Amino acid sequence: MWKKLFKNKTALIMLIIIFATTIVGIFAPLFASHDPYEIDVMNKFAVISLEYPLGTDNLGRCILSRMIYGIRPTLFLSLMTMIGTISIGMVMGLLAGYFRGVVDEIIMRIIDVMLSFPSQIMIFAIVALLGVDVRNVIIANVIIKWAWYARMVRTNVMKYRSKNFILFSRCIGNRESFILFRHLLPSISWEMAVLATLDIGWAILDISTFSFLGLGVQAPTPEWGAMLNEAKNVMTTNPVQMIAPGVAIVTCFVSILIS
Amino acid sequence: MKSYIVKRVLSAIPLLLCISFICFAFINLIPSDPAEVALCVRQTPVITEQAIEEVREELGLNQPYMVRYFKWLMDCFRLDFGVSYTNPSRTVLGEFGRCLPATVNLVGASLVLVIVLSLPIGFFCAVYKDGLFDKIMRELVFVTTAMPAYWIGLLLIWLVSIRLNLLPTSGSRSAEHIILPAITVFLTYISTYIRLIRNNMLENMKEDYVLYANARGLKKENILVRHILINSLHTFIVAIGMSVPQLIAGTIVVENVFAWPGLGKLCIESIFNRDYPVIQTYVLLIGTLFVVFNLLFDIIQYLIDPRLRGDN
Numbered sequence: 001m002w003k004k005l006f007k008n009k010t011a012l013i014m015l016i017i018i019f020a021t022t023i024v025g026i027f028a029p030l031f032a033s034h035d036p037y038e039i040d041v042m043n044k045f046a047v048i049s050l051e052y053p054l055g056t057d058n059l060g061r062c063i064l065s066r067m068i069y070g071i072r073p074t075l076f077l078s079l080m081t082m083i084g085t086i087s088i089g090m091v092m093g094l095l096a097g098y099f100r101g102v103v104d105e106i107i108m109r110i111i112d113v114m115l116s117f118p119s120q121i122m123i124f125a126i127v128a129l130l131g132v133d134v135r136n137v138i139i140a141n142v143i144i145k146w147a148w149y150a151r152m153v154r155t156n157v158m159k160y161r162s163k164n165f166i167l168f169s170r171c172i173g174n175r176e177s178f179i180l181f182r183h184l185l186p187s188i189s190w191e192m193a194v195l196a197t198l199d200i201g202w203a204i205l206d207i208s209t210f211s212f213l214g215l216g217v218q219a220p221t222p223e224w225g226a227m228l229n230e231a232k233n234v235m236t237t238n239p240v241q242m243i244a245p246g247v248a249i250v251t252c253f254v255s256i257l258i259s
Numbered sequence: 260m261k262s263y264i265v266k267r268v269l270s271a272i273p274l275l276l277c278i279s280f281i282c283f284a285f286i287n288l289i290p291s292d293p294a295e296v297a298l299c300v301r302q303t304p305v306i307t308e309q310a311i312e313e314v315r316e317e318l319g320l321n322q323p324y325m326v327r328y329f330k331w332l333m334d335c336f337r338l339d340f341g342v343s344y345t346n347p348s349r350t351v352l353g354e355f356g357r358c359l360p361a362t363v364n365l366v367g368a369s370l371v372l373v374i375v376l377s378l379p380i381g382f383f384c385a386v387y388k389d390g391l392f393d394k395i396m397r398e399l400v401f402v403t404t405a406m407p408a409y410w411i412g413l414l415l416i417w418l419v420s421i422r423l424n425l426l427p428t429s430g431s432r433s434a435e436h437i438i439l440p441a442i443t444v445f446l447t448y449i450s451t452y453i454r455l456i457r458n459n460m461l462e463n464m465k466e467d468y469v470l471y472a473n474a475r476g477l478k479k480e481n482i483l484v485r486h487i488l489i490n491s492l493h494t495f496i497v498a499i500g501m502s503v504p505q506l507i508a509g510t511i512v513v514e515n516v517f518a519w520p521g522l523g524k525l526c527i528e529s530i531f532n533r534d535y536p537v538i539q540t541y542v543l544l545i546g547t548l549f550v551v552f553n554l555l556f557d558i559i560q561y562l563i564d565p566r567l568r569g570d571n
Binding site for chain 1: 288
């Protein structure tokens with residue numbers, strides 16, 4: 001597996017980018033030269049210099065430090081979204097695929113209804129209902145997206161449930177819960193993990209979009225989407241402020257998609 | 260054939276009812292009491308318990324849930340969606356009437372761009388597969404997929420409006436204003452259609468009828484356009500048609516970047532102002548559009564593609 005990875009140069013580079021971003025994000029205080037909240041109005045729109053590698057924004061905050069601190073909410077929130085979606089999707093999919101019958105019917109009908117809805121609009125509706133806050137954006141994302149995973153899990157479970165090792169396990173009288181969590185869950189989790197990593201990219205885009213619209217992470221917290229929102233107003237004077245977070249989002253998304 | 264259409268139309272009804280019910284439940288889930296809100300809207304100076312009771316009686320809020328739902332549904336059929344909370348002098352219908360034309364213009368313009376450009380690009384990508392043009396276009400498709408719509412919008416504003424000073428940055432006063440938003444929407448959606456046309460054509464090229472046409476000695480251009488392209492168009496038309504509601508929903512972001520006075524901007528403003536009737540109607544509208552367009556183009560696909568009718 002490692003050999004294969006080293007042969008695929010693009011995938012390797014993208015993986016390194018992702019790891020580097022994560023590490024820089026986790027140890028942000030070590031890498032950032034300034035406090036991301038430190039306002040210095042006298043020094044606003046500073047040009048690119050050694051002290052401020054990307055200049056300063058409209059309030060004189062160091063853009064690079066804000067970018068580095070911005071990794072945290074971006075990655076953390078998208079991870080939270082994925083964990084939430086996958087766990088609900090897993091449970092529902094397992095139940096539907098394993099027990100079939102009435103349980104399956106009910107869960108599948110719910111999934112059908114969820115999937116036939118325009119997801120983006122429903123996320124907006126839920127955010128509107130719960131109030132403007134990034135937690136609600138995540139909740140809305142989870143509520144809307146679990147159905148898709150549940151269906152994938154269900155298909156996978158149905159593929160495995162008639163395999164011999166499961167039938168054998170049932171023959172020797174293992175409990176249903178044991179079969180579900182010890183046999184089925186490990187068998188399907190690999191495929192789900194691959195799907196989920198791909199989807200983190202979309203989660204990053206989604207959350208930054210909501211932050212950009214002002215519905216997610218609120219200023220002054222440094223988050224890439226929210227930073228773009230702030231940059232929108234000062235675009236004429238300071239385009240760097242707008243370009244840097246955008247490049248970061250696209251790079252992150254592309255690396256996750258390719259690797 | 261008729262039975263298929265009837266079946267499809269009938270199957271859409273439960274879905275529409277479901278959407279309407281969720282929209283209705285939505286406004287009943289809001290944290291504030293509708294009667295209290297109604298009093299606020301009427302600008303009653305002092306809100307007493309008794310006044311709330313009276314309004315509840317008047318609005319029929321003390322009736323059973325299902326009765327209220329059917330009443331609300333009937334109101335919706337009469338296009339009476341209630342009154343905006345933030346702006347009591349305006350009905351929700353009026354607000355939508357004010358904002359809908361801008362969104363329709365924007366979606367129409369982007370749709371024209373998508374159709375006019377993705378068809379030839381996809382066509383040439385398939386014809387010259389793995390050639391230079393195809394490679395460049397594939398990269399471009401990838402890049403536009405990876406860029407979020409709002410960032411494309413911001414980059415375009417910066418590049419075209421600020422650096423080159425060619426077009427206005429925002430608003431909708433003249434025809435020039437629509438160019439940048441339309442290009443932004445178009446750029447976010449074009450990748451899907453280029454890929455669709457390209458892959459469809461490549462698949463069709465392997466079919467027997469193409470081999471036969473070649474064997475008959477027809478001209479290459481003729482085969483490409485009259486046979487392969489026309490056969491690939493079915494899916495394209497259906498996909499374009501079904502994506503119209505998606506486009507309308509997708510303009511939320513672009514409209515906010517360019518301050519385009521359409522439905523998307525109205526929706527975001529309503530979310531900030533907690534103007535629930537507007538949001539409710541917006542969700543209802545988009546949900547209904549989704550179902551209706553899906554239904555319509557399902558039937559159209561059935562009509563234009565004889566292969567699907569084989570089973571009956």
